[in-house]
Amino acid sequence: MSDFLDRLGDQLTATQSFSAVQSPPGANSFSGPRRRFRVRRRALLITGAVLAVAAPATALVAPWSPQLGRPGIDEPVHTDSSPVIRSATAVLAVLRRAQTGKDRELAAPLIGQVASANLVDGVQTDSIRMVGEGWALVPAKVVLDRRGGEVFPDQLCLTNGSTMSCQPADRVASRGIWVLAGATISGVVPDRVQRVRFTPEDGTATEADVRNNFFTLSSDQDRPTEAPTGGDPRSNAPASPPRPVNGTLQWLAADGHVVGPAEPRLMR
């Protein structure tokens, strides 16, 4: 055993009783580039949304081999030509309609990230659909858990190109899919759902319409609180950090009745 290794271990352990228990100076330097990326991504999504309005919807039959991952960086992701399981198509109209050129064009830049975590395989490219501005529904035959152990077959993944959530296709009727991206909750719900309502634990309920089996709504719970008032108005005192998103999601039918989901609690 090296004395050097022991001394270094002692140093690392000792430092935690001082500065490192708090956020070490400069630790925020990691967040800068990520925020800039998000801004660029947002700009990309907005551009995509404009294109979505402009391009005509046309059903396609030609094969499609989108790029799933970064060439030379990510492991290749296989595609699968089988259709999505019947229990999912039966409750999602967006999967029953034909794939269009718009679906392919707008989904292509979003689905490149499915390979980045090396968790998804057997992407059912013929069933990829754009469900909302900047959001694609990506069915896959296999999704692994993040540590590579557990296997989840026949999944429906919802992605905006920077974040992704997958759920079992055979449970979308009762649970849907939802993603928390910043202060926004987005999700896919079955055909019978016309509106969704999110009620934060300590806030006011907000509702959003469902279109294309898709909804997106903002949760003001995630909004940072204002800097303390009453002090020097020129002060650059930071706002408090975002609070967790905790609350209840409800699916509303056309008559206003709550029809789901089976697990309404959302937590981050």
Added chain:
Amino acid sequence: MSFSADTDRQLLAACRAGEQQAFGSFYVRHREVLLSFLVRRVRNPEVAADLLAETFASALVAIKDQDRPVPDVPAAWLFTIARNLMVDAVGRQRVEGEARRKLGLERLQLDDQDIRSIEAVASSTDVVAELEKRIPAAEWQVFCARVLDDESYGHIASRLRCSEAVVRKRVSRAKSNLRTILGGRSV
């Protein structure tokens, strides 16, 4: 001793939660194999020791950043940090000490005994055997079956009662993790 990614993740999560000894345990689990890896790469015990210290300091700074997720495979993540620092050090002709400065750590001085000990650790550590312990068992199993034993994907899938897609994905992840740890060499 097992070096599962699960336990590494638990240690890093405990460290983030403020448990002081957790990062020390993580350090003890990986220090020898990482030091051995660095010594073999840079062929200089002093530079390797400097890189080792900066690697663990960088890992500690990163894990204390609540905005960053705990890495899925901490060993691969740690080796990636080390490799990046090594590349930077080659380009700049010196090992940066930014993370240690953030933590207020002094650069450790090495004497002849330290150098001999480092060389002994490097020569006695079986890097491949240690790496094997750092890949999730499910991935290592299919990796060996496919790459070392040349079993077909279909045969492995049948034996493990899962789909070929699952086997392909696990092999793919094992290769990716090993490639990360080994520093870009093809596997």
